[in-house]
Every structure is written in structure tokens, then in C-alpha cells.
Amino acid sequence: MATKKQARVDVKKTYKLFINGAFPRSESGRVFEVTAKNGAFIANPALASRKDLRDAVTAARAAQTGWSKATAYNRGQILYRIAEMLEGRAEQFESEIALTSQITALKAQSQVLDAIDRWVWYAGWSDKLQAVSGATNPVAGPFFNFSISEPQGVVAIASSVSFIDFIDAIAAAVVSGNTTVVLVPGSLAVPAMSFAEVLATSDLPAGVINILTGSLDELAPWAASHMDIDGFDITGIDKKKRGALKEAGAENLKRIHAFSKGQSPTKILAFMESKTVWHSVGV
Template identity: 50%
Template sequence: MSTVDRLSVLKTYKLFVGGKFPRSESRRVYEVTDAKGAWLANAPLSSRKDVRDAVVGARKAFGPWSGATAYNRGQILYRVAEMLEGRREQFAAEVAAADGVSAKKAAARVDAAIDRWVWYAGWSDKVAQVAGAANPVAGPYFNLSTPEPTGVVAVLAPTDSAFLGLVSVIAPAIVTGNTVVVVASERAPLPALSLGEVLATSDLPGGVVNILSGRAAELGPPLAAHQDVNAIDLAGAPGELAVELERAAADNLKRVLRPQPGDTAKGDHWLADPGTERMLSLLETKTVWHPMGV
């Protein structure tokens, strides 16, 4: 028997678009390294054409996903947590390399990410009761306000928390019925691309989450200017790019989540209780009036 060490099988990282795993249509890749500069993988270098495909996938998925029952969406988010639980070691290793942290810290971040899916799963059938209202109008009318998802949301994921940060911006968007096109951390996209594999096996309909890797400066502008995108979360956009994208987003009056000071902070910022603001800011309030009478 040979004593030669077994050569490991490396993964070809691919995009996650419309429920499928394509390479970039541009056939470009870029080198991804760990914090010490060691080669990890070649990630797809997505193009603006990939952005368009991803938006098409997200729009197609929006009707069915927003129309699914809240109970159903909640179960699917919980299923994501279940699938991740079985892959904790894989993600801990990827996060350690991506975030440049110890194995222990990486494991804590993965656990927090799994727990975050569970937390948001529970929100699916409660958010309408918290964000909606029965309005006592001064007249004989039944008047009810309910939150509805904004639509297709573009997300520039946090750059320095490649997995926990990513989950913290995807889950609050999709739990209420939005669909997303997310640009993974440019420097550390691998946990995001692996998340696609988890989502694909969690009963999440194809197109609800679309994950692109590449340059934020290249993918951000076509997303911000896209007429069929309803909102943009700039959590991972560096200062000047964020301003440029916010300005471009005004063209079709996208809802804009500006980057908050904590979003780009290194360390364990994303471990904190996320609160409800991110989830609530990707909702529209619909108010229905109906006369009352015999």
C-alpha cells in the first residue's frame, strides 16, 4: 500500500443564480486567498450580464415566494438552519480562512449564523402582527394595514464578516417574501458560494436568493441602476461607492439601506442582537379600506 498522502479533491466554486450553479457568463475568475495570502480557490468574477440574469431569477421567484404562506416561509428558513447544522465544520473552516480568525471564533460565528436563521424563521408569521395595524378611522370603514415585501432587493454583503454578516443581511430580506441578489464579500466570497449549496437543498425555491461573487465596484452600479430592482442594501459598500450607488438608486426610487458604522466594522459586531430594523425597512405598508354596512 502506498504511503503517499491522499490528494484532496478541491471544489470548483460557482455562482448561485435562479436555483442553478452557473459559472460567470464572462468565464472570468479571480484568486481568493486566506488572510495570510495562501491560495484558497478561484471564484467566479461576475459580470453585469450575470447581474441581469440574477435579477431575472429574483423577479421570477418573487411572486411565488411572496405569495407563499408565512408558515411555509418560516419552515424553509428553519430548514436552512437544519442543513447548516450538519455542515458546521465545513463552514467553520471556511469562515476561519475567510475572516482570518481562530477556529474557535469561526465556530462561534457559524453557530451565531445558524441561530440567526432560526431567529428569523420565527419572524415570518409574526412580523405582520408587529408591523401591521388595525386603524380606527372616523367613519364606517374596515381599515387594515399590513406589511408586504418590497420586491427584489440587491444586497452588497458585509466584506469583513463573510458568513455571519452575509446571513444577517439575507435572512431579514427573504423572511418577509422579498427575493435577493447578493454580492458576496469581494475579498472572501467562498462561504457565500457554499451557502448557495445549502440553500439549494433547503426547499428554498430557486431564485429567492441569488449569489454573485466579484467586484463590488463592477456589480454595484448595474444593480443600483437596474429598473427592476426595488431596494438596495449597501451594508458592504465602501464609502464613496455607497454614495454613488445611492445616487444611482434614485433613478427608480429604490429603497436604500445606507451602510451603518457597524456594518463594516471588523470583529464581532454581527454577533449582536440584530433588532428588527433591517427586516422592517424592506417592507411596504399596504392599507385596505372597505365600507361597513348592511
């Protein structure tokens, strides 16, 4: 007796957060809906709360020493490994971006490839930064005087909704040795969480990149006032709302920047500090 093949039931992905190398649900249990251009349901990503942010900052802080003390060569290797993983899943990112944003499949394809190239470009900077930004300074005395750029610490990123900007902001922050908490708005949650799966399989130490999906309006003020966040990239925040965040960030002299599009080493240096060392000559 011939049996008709039954229609297969899809296995849907449960979208969660990426904190400390693990994929927890939001502490609040909340989710929000992402739909396609035509209004069809796509996914229910987690709607992160301020307590998820708190946990992510704790994880990022704990990971900070190890990541910043890793050799530049090692950091570059790990970042390059992430590019390898991205390349292998390029088609998945293309279809997710085309599905959830307003751009065409062709544009999505070129954006993903550009994003991978962008990531590799930043990865290459890891062992070149000191040569470019460090200096031996001339001083009027019997001293050697060096300036060395060091990572700031924990950097929060309020990402804009485009995938390549999301990739750009993270790469620029982590290549120097910062650890990050990335706040992802709206439909970017879908490719962002796939990116988290890439991170989870790339030998990246837990806590270096933490990704929270949800509402920037809800999370950004908590990130701005958090005393244990040292820098805040607010590129994804509406211009009118930036002032309030800068005010809240003043309490711990947080560096708050918004960047224009495109790759640039200034984005890396924006979240680095210059340390100057004096050393007497002949000792």
C-alpha cells in the same frame, strides 16, 4: 510484494455562482484568487459580471410571486430547514472562515453558531410580522381601515465581508417574501458558496436567493441603477461610495439602506411596504 500507499490527489472544488437554483460559471468566464492569511492559494471563485447580475435579477423577479404568496408558515419552515442544513455543516463553515479571514478558529466557531441562531431568529419572524407591523387604524368615518406590510419585491444586497452579516442581511430580506440577489465581496466567496450549497438542498424555491461573487465596485452601480430591483442593502459598501449609488437608485425610487450590526426587526421592515385597505362597515 508490498506496495506503498500513494499520496491521494485532492478533489478541488470549482467555485461558481448561484443563480436560479443552479450553479453556473460567470458568463464572462472570469475568476479571482482567494488566499489564506499566509498567502497560500485557496480557491478561484467566479468573478461575476453585470450580465450575471442581469440574469440573477430575472431569476429573482420570476421567483418573487411564488415566494411572497407562500404562506408565512411555509416560508418559516423552509428557512428553518436551511438552519438545519447549516447546523449539519457548521464545522465546514468554521474551517472555511478561519482559513480565509483574519479571525481565529475559536472566533470562527462562535461566529458560525451565532449565524445559525441569527437565521433561526429571523425565520421565527415570518408568521409574526403582520401581528407586529400591521394595524387596524382609527378613521373618522364608517370604514374599517387596515394597514398590511407587504414585501417590496426584488432586493439586492451588497454584503459586508463578515459571514454573520451576510447571513443576517439575507435572512432579513427573504423572511418577509422578498427575493434577493446577493453580491459577495472577496474571500467571503468561499463560505458564501458553501452556503449556496445549503440553499440548494433546503427546498428553497429556485431564484429566491441568488449569490454572485466578485467585486462590489463593479457590480453595485449596475444593481443601483437596475430598474427591476426595488430595494438595495448597501451595508457592505464603503461610506464614501454610497452617495453615488443612492443617486443612481433614485431613478426608480429604490429603497437604499445601510444597517448597523446586530439582529433587528427593523431590518425586515426596511424592505417592506405598507398597504392600506379601506372597507366600508356593514357591507
